[in-house]
Amino acid sequence: MGALKGPYGAIDGKSGHPGTPHNEARDEVWEELLTIMEDKHDGGDLPEGVLRRALARNAELVEAFSRAWPPLNYSALVGDLWRVPAYLRLCAPWLSPDEVQKLQRQDPHAWTTSDLPLLDAARQRLERVGLTNVNLASLSINYRTPEEVMAEAEPVIRAVVPDANVPTSIRSSGLPVVHGSTLQLGSILDTWLAEHDDGTACVISTTDAGHGPFLATSRARWLSPELVKGLEFDLVVLVDPEGFGPGIEGAVDRYVAMTRATRQLVILTSP
Numbered sequence: 001m002g003a004l005k006g007p008y009g010a011i012d013g014k015s016g017h018p019g020t021p022h023n024e025a026r027d028e029v030w031e032e033l034l035t036i037m038e039d040k041h042d043g044g045d046l047p048e049g050v051l052r053r054a055l056a057r058n059a060e061l062v063e064a065f066s067r068a069w070p071p072l073n074y075s076a077l078v079g080d081l082w083r084v085p086a087y088l089r090l091c092a093p094w095l096s097p098d099e100v101q102k103l104q105r106q107d108p109h110a111w112t113t114s115d116l117p118l119l120d121a122a123r124q125r126l127e128r129v130g131l132t133n134v135n136l137a138s139l140s141i142n143y144r145t146p147e148e149v150m151a152e153a154e155p156v157i158r159a160v161v162p163d164a165n166v167p168t169s170i171r172s173s174g175l176p177v178v179h180g181s182t183l184q185l186g187s188i189l190d191t192w193l194a195e196h197d198d199g200t201a202c203v204i205s206t207t208d209a210g211h212g213p214f215l216a217t218s219r220a221r222w223l224s225p226e227l228v229k230g231l232e233f234d235l236v237v238l239v240d241p242e243g244f245g246p247g248i249e250g251a252v253d254r255y256v257a258m259t260r261a262t263r264q265l266v267i268l269t270s271p
Contacts, residue, residue: 026069026071026230027230029069030065030069033065034052034055034056037051037055038051038052038055057200058218059200059202059218059219059220059221059223060218062221062231063221063223063227066227066229066231067227070226071229071230075109075119075249078115078118078119079108079109080108081103081108081118082103082104082105082108083104083105083108085100085101085104088100088103088104109245109249143170143171144232144262145169145259145261145262146169146171146172146173146175146261146262146263146264147169147170147171147172148172148173148174148175148176148177148265149169149173149177149258149259149261149264149265150166150167150168150169150259151177152177152258152265152267153166153254153255153258153259154166156251156254156255156258157251157252157255159251160247160248160251161248161251173262173263173264175263175264177264177265177266177267178264178265178266178267179266179267179268179269180266180267180268180269181268181269181270181271182239182240182268182269182270182271183271184268185203185237185239185268188237188266188268189201189203189220189237192235192264193217193219193220196234198219199219199234199235199263200219200220200221200233200234200235201219201220201221201233201234201235201236201237202220202221202222202223202228202231202233202235202236202237202260203220203221203222203223203237203239204223204224204225204228204236204237204238204239204241204257204260205222205224205238205239205240206224206225206240206243206244207239207240221233225244225253225254225256225257226253228256228257228260229256231260232260232261232262233260233261233262234261234262234263234264235261235263235264235265235266236257236258236260236261236264236265236266237266237267237268238254238257238258238265238266238267238268239268240268240269240270241254241257241258241267241269242254242269244257
């Protein structure tokens with residue numbers, strides 16, 4: 001892992017404790033990055049915790065960190081071989097350019113029986129570097145996600161994983177999940193930002209922000225489902241969530257995206 005550099009300072013991939021699995025070290029590095037930035041702040045005295053909370057909600061910083069230290073998943077690693085020619089050439093330098101091109105797929109996760117040894121090898125390799133637990137630890141109580149959001153998200157994951165561990169939310173925001181048309185996106189964001197002096201909103205979509213009536217600001221971001229894991233926003237707007245992908249992976253992405261909301265969830269579909 002290289003250094004994460006930019007206007008926020010720099011932190012290298014060795015900042016986690018030695019031997020810590022990549023995905024677990026991600027949280028350690030994030031906390032260390034926030035500490036470094038707090039220490040460098042010279043803008044006067046602020047109440048304790050204010051600057052750290054502001055940095056943790058800075059969408060540009062969050063997005064840069066997510067790209068620099070993405071969570072590892074063995075199926076995603078193998079899938080990248082079939083959609084990124086440079087990765088396949090690096091792993092199989094004996095293949096000709098024509099052979100590399102022939103192995104590329106429109107859907108990198110359309111697995112074949114020939115992929116099974118690669119998936120198993122990738123899983124074992126990740127286990128050797130510390131990613132040994134492929135199952136989520138049981139969590140029975142959810143303190144962060146409102147019960148209104150969990151009521152919408154739970155059926156999504158149980159439809160594909162009936163015995164999924166879905167924690168019970170113990171708080172209510174009093175705000176129902178809103179369903180509407182993608183044509184309402186601009187007005188929904190404008191209204192929410194006007195009614196709330198602080199807080200952050202995030203539009204989660206597989207399409208680029210330039211395809212809609214949206215201008216990213218310090219309080220409103222547009223991210224893909226892959227980049228929102230571990231993040232949270234006061235308002236989350238999902239755009240055409242059924243397009244996040246098929247099967248279990250698509251359902252997991254929809255579930256994770258929904259549960260990023262700490263106050264309100266809006267789900268928009270194309271007319």
